[in-house]
Amino acid sequence: MAKIIVVTSGKGGVGKTTTSSAISTGLALRGHKTAVIDFDIGLRNLDLIMNCERRVVYDFVNVINGEATLKQALIKDKRCENLFILPASQTRDKDALTKEGVEQVLNELKELGFEYVICDSPAGIEHGAFMALYFADEAVVVANPEVSSVRDSDRILGILQSKSRKAELGENVTEHLLITRYDPERVARGEMLGVADVEEILATKLLGVIPECQSVLKASNQGVPVIHDTESRAGKAYADAVARLTGEQVEHRFLTPEHKSLFQRLFRRSA
């Protein structure tokens, strides 16, 4: 029985694709057969973040239109045994996604024995974002500790609770809050919303907090999902979040400022 998880946020640029790549990789590394689908038709980027941009032959829309089989379009990840990527179409219109088409692809993934399907949502609350969340069993809502992102997250939570298939059936999508780009030092100085503040405003269970970390840009530069960087704070935080997603109890980390030596303080270099 495959679990369908949408990674969504409303606002753009908060880390949906970074999170989708990290979570799907993390699940695959834990031995789960996982597919990650890019729903951002016309602006695909998951392929680039996962370093398979030159291996894209067929895409999501080709499969929906019957121009290719799902097996032909799925790209096997080079680093993880159990991970497959279904890229978005770069040329089509987002209206190419239909409820029936998306449902058919998801059903086929279930038949192929996938345990997890991660849906990487486009920004906004338009058709593409709606298609990404409609069939979800669970949702990872990505938010930055910043006013516009938190407000947009609340909008998306409202849509999940009223417009998703689960909502139509009178059930609930399991919601998880993932706070990214968190800077504990700025929080301590009263310059940034804290975890508890965001949790309270959105009234959603916290899945994880990803600290602001240079490793994220380094990872995307190279097309290696940041979770592979097991030394980095962001990599560790994503690994914890994935463990929690599979039901493990893991203590939250990186919520307080790091203790810095006098030398580090003087030169203001962060790791």
Add this chain to the structure above:
Amino acid sequence: MSLFDYFARKKNNTASIAKERLQVIVAHERRQNNKPDYLAALQKDIMEVIKKYVDIDIDNIEVQLDNHGNFSVLELNVTLPDKLPAAKAGNSR
């Protein structure tokens, strides 16, 4: 945390401003989003009726639906002008 940080925090705690603003707007928008579609039409019709008797502006009517578990309360707030125009309010027509 140094003494300087303590004073700096008191002065520049912008995070608490952000939190307050978010709580207000999020609560407001949740109420808006939970409104049934007919509420706007209902508000318009109610205004037409009131306008027959009192000359008021649409901004002075507030229709609000609050959910309290298994029942809902429809609240109607009409702010009447300070002076009631006698001609319209009375039975002279």
